Amino acid sequence: MILVTGGAGFIGANFVLDWLGETDEPVINLDKLTYAGNLQNLASIASNPRHIFVQGDIGDQVLIARLLSEHQPRAVINFAAESHVDRSIHGPEDFIQTNVVGTFHLLEAVRGYWGALSDTAKAEFRFLHVSTDEVYGSLGMDDAPFTETTAYAPNSPYSASKAASDHLVRAYHHTYGMPVLTTNCSNNYGPYQFPEKLIPLVMMNALAGKPLPIYGDGLNVRDWLYVGDHCSAIRAVLANGHVGEVYNIGGWNEKTNIDVVQTICTMLDEQHPDSPVTPHAELVTYVKDRAGHDRRYAIDASKIQRELGWLPAETFETGIRKTVAWYLANQDWVANIASGEYRHWVEKQYGSKS
Numbered sequence: 001m002i003l004v005t006g007g008a009g010f011i012g013a014n015f016v017l018d019w020l021g022e023t024d025e026p027v028i029n030l031d032k033l034t035y036a037g038n039l040q041n042l043a044s045i046a047s048n049p050r051h052i053f054v055q056g057d058i059g060d061q062v063l064i065a066r067l068l069s070e071h072q073p074r075a076v077i078n079f080a081a082e083s084h085v086d087r088s089i090h091g092p093e094d095f096i097q098t099n100v101v102g103t104f105h106l107l108e109a110v111r112g113y114w115g116a117l118s119d120t121a122k123a124e125f126r127f128l129h130v131s132t133d134e135v136y137g138s139l140g141m142d143d144a145p146f147t148e149t150t151a152y153a154p155n156s157p158y159s160a161s162k163a164a165s166d167h168l169v170r171a172y173h174h175t176y177g178m179p180v181l182t183t184n185c186s187n188n189y190g191p192y193q194f195p196e197k198l199i200p201l202v203m204m205n206a207l208a209g210k211p212l213p214i215y216g217d218g219l220n221v222r223d224w225l226y227v228g229d230h231c232s233a234i235r236a237v238l239a240n241g242h243v244g245e246v247y248n249i250g251g252w253n254e255k256t257n258i259d260v261v262q263t264i265c266t267m268l269d270e271q272h273p274d275s276p277v278t279p280h281a282e283l284v285t286y287v288k289d290r291a292g293h294d295r296r297y298a299i300d301a302s303k304i305q306r307e308l309g310w311l312p313a314e315t316f317e318t319g320i321r322k323t324v325a326w327y328l329a330n331q332d333w334v335a336n337i338a339s340g341e342y343r344h345w346v347e348k349q350y351g352s353k354s
């Protein structure tokens, strides 16, 4: 059995669903259920006996120690984090608390458990830390993509907190010999993404005839990966990754934000001609830029391909088509999210008119 943290969020939930479909192994899913955690993401496995959900905090060392001793997992995969850059600009505290202090407590609980295992179980155990390409900072347009040896240069409170957690994970390997793996992935998109992030936000607003907010000049570049490909990459790293190593994960899909938004608008024109405003691109609205907005991220994913044989299955065109179709087919999921706390966030970030 494995223990996953943050498995009610976007990537974690996709991973748990993927894991139960691809393997026979049970999974314990520990999630605090913050605003970003949603049990609806896991509705299809609600009665699956191989999925055990526990509501709790990665910072609760006593709880984690109890879960580890009770279930004896062979691996822990840490997805749990505060993940939205704009929220980290408004209020960094939660990011430090969960991403730095929480990861530290999780590592301490795992160190206690791992240290008491038999020599064989100790050697086979893995702690896989899921991180981001944002720790490497921002690239110029002509710079080579980030490799695993690119120096860390985080620019937002979010990326700084993730960088700190990566350093702690690294230190637990070098100091205590804990068998850790770290993955640094580029921007994900796909089903169940909380609509504060660019792609689901744009889809939700477009369908409601609301402005599509583009920060700055819209020419910032992100390297997009379909979430299912991130899940298969994590499975590959867990199975065959070399202990203590870092693996960059990306889809070789660099796009400017305005290109991404125009693509979504074109697909919605085809797949949803009954929207209140068409063509959807008429809704594009340039707004004030994000503070400290990183210009470009790009991942060199050749190490994971060379060493583990992993390649993404989706191109941006196939992945975004699936994603648009999923959001259109799951309007109930979107409607349930677009209430309460979410409305307060939209007002704080984009103003009362939006």
Ligand code: NAD
Binding pocket: 005, 006, 007, 008, 009, 010, 011, 012, 030, 031, 032, 033, 034, 035, 036, 037, 038, 056, 057, 058, 059, 078, 079, 080, 081, 082, 083, 084, 098, 102, 130, 131, 132, 133, 162, 184, 185, 186, 187, 188, 189, 194
């Ligand atoms: P998300 O915000 O959608 O989900 C985070 C989940 O973690 C939520 O279910 C939340 O309830 C849970 N959580 C938060 N604090 C917790 C705590 N203290 N204890 C237990 N659970 C807690 O995030 P996501 O987009 O799914 O990202 C998952 C991980 O992948 C994060 O570590 C993020 O840094 C990393 N990542 C994300 C992307 C991306 O594009 N979204 C890309 C690369 C890496």
Ligand code: DAU
Binding pocket: 083, 084, 085, 086, 131, 132, 133, 134, 185, 186, 187, 188, 196, 197, 198, 199, 201, 213, 214, 215, 216, 220, 221, 222, 257, 290, 297
């Ligand atoms: O690179 C990996 C990271 O990708 C992850 O570590 C983060 O958890 C994840 O949130 C994501 O960070 P970004 O800041 O790149 O994602 P976001 O969807 O917030 O923004 C994508 C780009 O779109 C970015 O350049 C900002 C821009 N943007 C975003 C929003 C929400 C807009 O132009 N308008 C918007 O309203």
